[in-house]
Amino acid sequence: MNFLRRFGLAAxxxxxxxxxxxxxxxxxxxxxxxxxxxxxxxxxxAQSERKQVLVVFGANWCGDCRELAQxxxxxxxxEHVAQRxxxxxxxxxxxxxxxxxxxxxxxxxxxxxxxxxxxxxxxxLVKATTGGELADARNMGDAQVLKVLEGLAEGQ
Numbered sequence: 001m002n003f004l005r006r007f008g009l010a011a012x013x014x015x016x017x018x019x020x021x022x023x024x025x026x027x028x029x030x031x032x033x034x035x036x037x038x039x040x041x042x043x044x045x046a047q048s049e050r051k052q053v054l055v056v057f058g059a060n061w062c063g064d065c066r067e068l069a070q071x072x073x074x075x076x077x078x079e080h081v082a083q084r085x086x087x088x089x090x091x092x093x094x095x096x097x098x099x100x101x102x103x104x105x106x107x108x109x110x111x112x113x114x115x116x117x118x119x120x121x122x123x124x125l126v127k128a129t130t131g132g133e134l135a136d137a138r139n140m141g142d143a144q145v146l147k148v149l150e151g152l153a154e155g156q
Contacts, residue, residue, distance in 0.1 A: 027060040028069030029091040035098045042088035046121040052153060053121065054085035057092050057102055058114040065114040068137040068145065077142040084153065085118075106130065118152045127152045 030038075039055065046053045056072075058065030071077050072087065081087060090098050092109055102108060108115035108128035112135030117128035133148045134140070 025070075028066060029058055029060045029089050031060065031091050031093070033091065035088075035090045035101055038088050039090070039101070042086045043119070043121060043123055046086040046119075049086065051084060051086050051121065052126065053119040054081065054087045054149070055105065055117040055119060056087060056089045056114055057098075057109050057116065058089065059092055059094070061094075062113050064135060064137040068114045068134060071137070071142060071145060075142060077145055080146055081149070111135065116149070116152065118149075127155045 039053070042053045042055075045051075056065075056068070058068070060066070069089070072081050090101060092098050092102065092113060095109065099109070102115075105117035105119070105125055106128040108117050108130060111130065111132030114134045114137055115129045115132070116134060118126040120126055129148070129152065134145065137145065
């Protein structure tokens with residue numbers, strides 16, 4: 001009986017660990033991060049790699065933000081992003097966090113999130129979304145997202 005009890009507890013613990021291991025993927029926005037510190041790191045990296053900085057404003061509660069993060073993490077869109085940009089994500093929570101940073105970049109979040117801004121390595125703004133262009137990211141294909149990003153990178 002003692003063996004069966006131990007075996008049962010071990011099986012239960014193993015099952016619990018398996019559930020934890022297969023839990024939801026990590027959330028894309030670090031809610032504890034200091035956005036200004038992260039932005040400065042991205043700018044330094046962009047200078048050394050001769051890239052632009054892609055600042056992605058969003059929040060973990062936002063399905064479109066999570067979807068955009070997933071698209072940018074794998075596949076053809078991820079390849080393009082990695083070649084051209086140093087990416088930094090800025091958590092805006094419920095539009096009550098890091099809004100001053102968004103204001104400095106033309107307030108791309110005013111029409112919804114996710115929103116992005118493209119910066120030169122010196123920190124100057126190339127262009128930012130202004131009309132909620134990515135706010136429906138879950139229904140956009142990679143090509144549509146890429147078109148938005150390319151337009152921003154070229155200042156169009």
